[in-house]
Structures are given as C-alpha cells and as structure tokens.
Amino acid sequence: MLKTYTYPEFAYRPSPEQQAGQTVCHLSLALDCATRGVRTVVLDDNNTVSIGSRAVCYAKRTLEIWDRLGLGESLAERGIQWQVGKVFFGETQAYQFNLLPEAHHKMPAMINLQQYHLEEALVRACEQHPLVDLRWKNKLTALSQDDDRVQLSLENPDGCFELQAHWVVAADGANSDTRRMVGAHFGGQVFQDRFLIADVVMKADFPTERWFWFDPPFHRNQSVLLHKQCDSVWRIDFQLGRDADPEEEKKPEKVIPRIQAMLGDVPFELEWVSVYQFACRRADRFRHGRVLLIGDAAHQVSPFGARGANSGVQDADNLAWKLAMVVQGLAPAQLLNSYDDERAFAADDNLRNSTRSTDFISPKSRASLRLRNAVLELARSEPFARPLVNSGRLSTPTPYSASALNTSDADEFAGSMQPGAPCADAPVEVNQQSRWLLELLRGGFVLLSFGPGAEPLH
Numbered sequence: 001m002l003k004t005y006t007y008p009e010f011a012y013r014p015s016p017e018q019q020a021g022q023t024v025c026h027l028s029l030a031l032d033c034a035t036r037g038v039r040t041v042v043l044d045d046n047n048t049v050s051i052g053s054r055a056v057c058y059a060k061r062t063l064e065i066w067d068r069l070g071l072g073e074s075l076a077e078r079g080i081q082w083q084v085g086k087v088f089f090g091e092t093q094a095y096q097f098n099l100l101p102e103a104h105h106k107m108p109a110m111i112n113l114q115q116y117h118l119e120e121a122l123v124r125a126c127e128q129h130p131l132v133d134l135r136w137k138n139k140l141t142a143l144s145q146d147d148d149r150v151q152l153s154l155e156n157p158d159g160c161f162e163l164q165a166h167w168v169v170a171a172d173g174a175n176s177d178t179r180r181m182v183g184a185h186f187g188g189q190v191f192q193d194r195f196l197i198a199d200v201v202m203k204a205d206f207p208t209e210r211w212f213w214f215d216p217p218f219h220r221n222q223s224v225l226l227h228k229q230c231d232s233v234w235r236i237d238f239q240l241g242r243d244a245d246p247e248e249e250k251k252p253e254k255v256i257p258r259i260q261a262m263l264g265d266v267p268f269e270l271e272w273v274s275v276y277q278f279a280c281r282r283a284d285r286f287r288h289g290r291v292l293l294i295g296d297a298a299h300q301v302s303p304f305g306a307r308g309a310n311s312g313v314q315d316a317d318n319l320a321w322k323l324a325m326v327v328q329g330l331a332p333a334q335l336l337n338s339y340d341d342e343r344a345f346a347a348d349d350n351l352r353n354s355t356r357s358t359d360f361i362s363p364k365s366r367a368s369l370r371l372r373n374a375v376l377e378l379a380r381s382e383p384f385a386r387p388l389v390n391s392g393r394l395s396t397p398t399p400y401s402a403s404a405l406n407t408s409d410a411d412e413f414a415g416s417m418q419p420g421a422p423c424a425d426a427p428v429e430v431n432q433q434s435r436w437l438l439e440l441l442r443g444g445f446v447l448l449s450f451g452p453g454a455e456p457l458h
C-alpha cells in the first residue's frame, strides 16, 4: 500500500473460446497494432500494474512514439519534465549537462513518472480501443507452434484452456516463461553490486534536475541518484556495494538515517523501499518462428541510462508496422526477420552503454577506481573530460545503420539523419498553421522532398 497511489484492480472475466487469427501481445504494441486495424489479445497473469518502484525516466523518442499513439501530450503533462543533470564528486558539483539545449521540440528531453502511472495510462488507452482485448489473470503455461499457428495453454481462475494465435509477442519480462518455452538462450553479465531504492514523499524545492553523486560526504565511497517523480514522490538510489545484506538494508531504522544524512532537516515519509541487483543480457534471437520476444523478455539492462522500458517501447514501435503488414497479407513473414536484426543491434548498443555505466559507477579494481576519480576531478575544469564521466548515458534511439531495409544511395549523407536514423522532430507551417513534422509523417511511408523545384507528389 503506497501513500500516494492505490493500485487499481482490473476486472477479470472468463475467456470466450478464441479463434485463430488474433495476436497475443503487450500494451504499447497492442495500441500500435490497433491503430493499424489489427486485433490483439493481451494476456497478463496479474490484474494490476507494476508493483513498487521500477522505471522512472522516459526519453524524448519514447514520448514521440506514445504521441503517435495519442498519449504523448498527456504523459508529458503528467510527468516531471527535465533536461538538466548535475554530477557531484565529493563535496561539490563537478559539472552539469543539458540533454536538449535547443528549443522547438514538441516532446521534452525526458520525463519522470512512476512506472505504475505509466502502465495505468496505457491500460486505460487499451480499454478504450475495441481492437484490444485485455485479459487479466490469464497465465501462459505452455506453448507449441507449427508453420501456421501457435497453440497456447492458459490458466485462469476458471481453469485451463487452449488458445490459438497466428503470432505471439512475448512481453513477459526478464524472467520470461515464453523465452524458456521457445528454448531461447539468455546470456550476459550479472552484477553483484546492490542498490537501495528509497521513494520518499516530501515537499522540497530542489530544482527538477537529475542529481548524481559520486562519493558524497553523506554516503562515502558509494554513489547516490536523486529524481523527482510526480505526487511529491522523490526517488533516491543508494549504491550499497557487494556485501550488503538486503534484508537488513531495507529496515526503516537503517534507511531513514541514510536519507536524513542526505537531506538534512527536510521532513519526509517513506513511500517504498527495496534492494535490487541487475544484469545485462539478451536473448540470442528475438524471433523464434511465430513467437517474437520484446522488452525485458528479449533484453535486460542495468537501470543506469533508463534504457529498459525505453528500449521496450522502441521494440514495439519497430515491430508493430511489420506485424500489421504481415497479418494483413501485405508483406511476407520474412519482414519480421528485420525486427530481429534491427532490435538485436539496438539491444547490443543499449547493453554496451549500460554495462559501461555500471563499470564506471562501481569500478572493479583499485586501478579503475583511481582512473575514475581522476576523470571526475578533471571534469570540474576540463570540458574534454566530461564525456568520459559515465553516470548513465541516457536513452537515445539507436540508428539502424546496417539494416537490410535501408536502400543504398550513391550520394553521401551529411548530418545525423543517415539512412536508418530516427527522424528528428521540428516545427513546420502547413496552410498557415503551426504543426510538428512527426505529426505529419504518421500513417505509413512518406517521401520528404527538399530544395527548389520540389513539387508536392500525389
């Protein structure tokens, strides 16, 4: 039970017998498929949203995807918008950065929003859509597939039954049962360091910025991260080291003095406390016949850089249009191989960044610690050292530079929008009305033509 939020209980209803031809999948993807006229069934073994404190930060690109699905503006308004981060070393600030120094973007650089608020907003949007069939308390227990169908064994409060689908999108998280059922290998690195999450309710007038401390006086030899969330809830992550006892560390008598040492006289109440460890790993393939892995089921990263949920939504954005074209008979199933190619490439980029952040935040040897501290010291006065500081490289989309879907061109591309890169947003004027470029590109393939003599195509 939280002080600022009551977990909703979504209504369970018995499942009618299913017909083949439906897809079973997850929230952002279900919404995206629905906007493309594809009906989906979403199964969840629970009947509420994410419990406790998990994801906080959602990046501009992810907000742009939700904006396409009709949720961007309301989420940006509900969340805490920020773009400035400050990095402290010891007693004082080492430097600060700005994620989006230029104006004229529809979506903010980043918002902070508790994961349960985000999930509830997605559930409510799915509930409004006649093409999304949400089924709570339906657990997938077994799966088999042939060339045409996937056979799912499900268990709900009324018993066990079978369901058939043409395609299954497995979004069942880091401990994915589906991944095990299709025999995917899930390999990578598990980190030993433990971190304490303490969400506190407090009225503080700190600016809405990301603050990251290396070796602060109130938590020596470790790191601390502070984020403002909505409803006056603040998220604090304390690095605890490898040998910390999670049960001991969660006790209020241990947590409260840590927070008091950090905040001084500011009054607060504890909202949520947990201790976590993390891993950086991914499935060998994201497509297994008619089963596609997405989100944490496909890849798991450390929280530094906010790349978990953000990359899951980008998986959905990549997969939805391809799946819709295949389901509607407009493209061969082979198109789905490009989901595997492109998103596995992006997952490797996210894993690389998140592993490097983790190595910087918790150096594994005395030599790496000395090097890390020297970089932080240098960053105070020398701008060239700042990009070497790594308190989490915050989520940005990965350009699919080597994708087979890019058409080659004899011309060189100048600038950052190379083939395979996401399109940047910009204000545009259409018939004397101010619009946003990304709003105009929705709905399919678009030819953008620049320069003199460019005639509109019809």
Ligand SMILES: Cc1cc2nc3c(=O)[nH]c(=O)nc-3n(C[C@H](O)[C@H](O)[C@H](O)COP(=O)(O)OP(=O)(O)OC[C@H]3O[C@@H](n4cnc5c(N)ncnc54)[C@H](O)[C@@H]3O)c2cc1C
Residues within 6 Å of the ligand: 026, 043, 044, 045, 046, 050, 053, 054, 055, 056, 057, 058, 115, 138, 139, 140, 141, 171, 172, 173, 174, 176, 177, 178, 197, 276, 294, 295, 296, 297, 303, 305, 306, 307, 308, 309, 310, 311, 312
């Ligand atoms: C401490 C922490 C901080 C984080 N911070 C950030 C952040 O700031 N930004 C960010 O982008 N990411 C962050 N993340 C990562 C983010 O929380 C995850 O990446 C995200 O929740 C993954 O979403 P998902 O839908 O893939 O899986 P999940 O959220 O794990 O959802 C899986 C769903 O599948 C259901 N399920 C499981 N098994 C079955 C089954 N057999 N049958 C039916 N249903 C099933 C579950 O009930 C659940 O609803 C953080 C994570 C942690 C732990």
